[in-house]
Amino acid sequence: MTASNTLLAPDQAVLWNLERRSPGLHVAGLALVDGEIDRQELLHWMGRLRRLPRFSLRVDGPPYGPPRWRTAPLELDEHLHVVANGDPVSAFDEALGKPLDPRRPLWEFHLAPGYHDGGDALLIKSHLVAVDGLATGDLFHALFASGTTVEEKKAGEPASNGARCGARGAEWLQNWTRIGQDLAAALQELSSEDTRTALLTLNETMPDLALPPVPLPFNRRLGGRRRLIRCAFSYRDIRMIRARLGGALSDVVVALAGGALERYLDLRGVSTRGRSLRVALATDLPERDRKRRSLLPIEVPLSIGAGDRLRTVHQLARLMRTARVAEVLSRLAGVQGAAGPLAAAATAMTSSVRPPFHLTVANANGPQIPQFLAGRPVAGYTPSWPVGYGQGLSCAFFAYNQALHVGVTVDERACPDAGVLPDLFVESLDELLEAAGRTPRRRMRSVSVPIRTAAVS
Incomplete structure (x- = not known):
């Protein structure tokens, strides 16, 4: 707690x-x-x-x-x-x-x-x-969720001034001790057999991961306003694609985003032949009473069929999960956490120049029955994931009430024409439906927030 x-x-x-x-x-x-x-x-x-x-x-x-x-x-x-x-x-x-x-x-x-x-x-x-x-x-x-039991707050007794001063002094000593302990513990974990196996898998499947990818149009210096682009699809279609082509929900949404962004790059005049998207899939790792965050690196091939793209993503993600790559990357975060603000500053500076990923993708499963807020039914819930450090676009997916809600967050300077993205996601889903052997049908609903064209500098 x-x-x-x-x-x-x-x-x-x-x-x-x-x-x-x-x-x-x-x-x-x-x-x-x-x-x-x-x-x-x-x-x-x-x-x-x-x-x-x-x-x-x-x-x-x-x-x-x-x-x-x-x-x-x-x-x-x-x-x-x-x-x-x-x-x-x-x-x-x-x-x-x-x-x-x-x-x-x-x-x-x-x-x-x-x-x-x-x-x-x-x-x-x-x-x-x-x-x-x-x-x-x-x-x-x-x-x-009305009536849901949640963690109750346990308030302690107020401390006296003397106790607070003593606690502050103890914290000062604990901070310096904790830095050394965390760094030693993290380095010890990184020398384990699981870590070596995971790093070997990374090296074999994504040998260029240590090198920053070639930037795409939305990988640049940011500074525009954020925009949230929204659309939603039938969750029944997503389940059918999973059933016929295989893969987890996260695999399907990564392939769906890959197909949409391939079309976006074509519109921007960027050749996708022989290229791939390097995606950071946001992952939550269960840990006692909380969830620890990590990233699962996925290489999404472009200029191939939707079915082949999904199968490739599924195989790579399964291999990464089996090798516990996300856990190892989380341990690396432990090393950086022990190093403190200086390491964060170095990471921020490096990532802003050449980001290690083209974009981040996140997904979550929500309740499939209607929920209520202040006594009113919630018709939809569109998620938003942050952008930054050279990533001017992120994709977030949330399954709620028999619909897959898509939220694409963009920086206006890096992605001034993002208003076209909902239609591109529709085309990507249609391609996946065709690969699954089903005639595509129109999405449940689609809502786009217009993007004001901004000068790109």
């Missing part, structure tokens, strides 16, 4: 140190609600988050040692912002690009009345260190 004054886990510490040089490492979800949401009723529902310790804590990043969780006042009004005037789509995009306030618990809501014809919308934003997975774990269930 996360508690005040405890250290962030190594993967969390890495993310927090990288945050200092990023436009914001937060995930988000755009919930479309049928009907109008009453502000006071929403505040009442937000009170459920008091049961979750992480949503009542902020992060204290000292100049020495690893960051710690600290208790912070939880004023629900300060975490809820209502879009009163102007274009709600533009307001959400602007909110998506702003970092969270580190002086407060790392989450916030943005409510847009009349966002769509059927009702309101709520943008839910949380930092990666405060949530478990793309679906934001406990946060999603606490808000949407």
Whole structure:
């Protein structure tokens, strides 16, 4: 259980140190609600988050040692912002690009009345260190699933001034000790047989992984506004593709994204013959009472058939999982976490020049029955994954209520024409359906947020 004054886990510490040089490492979800949401009723529902310790804590990043969780006042009004005037789509995009306030618990809501014809919308934003997975774990269930039991907050007794001073001194000593202990432990794990096997597998399947890939049009210096491009597909079609072609849900969505981005590159005049996408598949590793984050590197071939692409992705991902590559990369994060902000600064600088991956893909399974928010049914939930460090585009997928919701987050400078992406995802899905031996049918629904063309510098 996360508690005040405890250290962030190594993967969390890495993310927090990288945050200092990023436009914001937060995930988000755009919930479309049928009907109008009453502000006071929403505040009442937000009170459920008091049961979750992480949503009542902020992060204290000292100049020495690893960051710690600290208790912070939880004023629900300060975490809820209502879009009163102007274009709600533009307001959400602007909110998506702003970092969270580190002086407060790392989450916030943005409510847009009349966002769509059927009702309101709520943008839910949380930092990666405060949530478990793309679906934001406990946060999603606490808000949407009525009657769900969540982790109860255990508040301790207030400490005296003398006790607090003594605790601070002990923390100072513990920080320096912990740095050496974490580094030694991480290096010991890296010398294990499992690590050698995983690195050997990486070397055999992706021998060029140590070298940065050739940049694509959306791999460049960022600095534009963030945009969230939305579309959704029938989850029945996705299950049918899995059943006939094989692979996990993550394999299908990676192949789906590969097909769409191949078409996007063709439109941009970039040759895809003999090329591939280097994808970082966001992965959650179960660990006691939390999930540890890692990345699974996947090489997605372009200019081949959709069926062959999916089978190649499935075989490579299965090999990587068998070799426990994600666990090993998480151990490397432990080394960087022990090294602290200096290592994060070096990583940020290197990645901004030549990113190690073309893009990050994340996916999560949600409930397949309708959920409710403040007494109103949730019609859809579109996820958003952060961009940054030379990656001007990310893809996130969330399966909810018999639909696969797709959220493509872009930096406007790196990807000014992203409004074409929903149609390209449709074409990619049609190709997968044909490979599965079924006549393609139109998607359940598709919604695109127009992208204003921006000058590329």
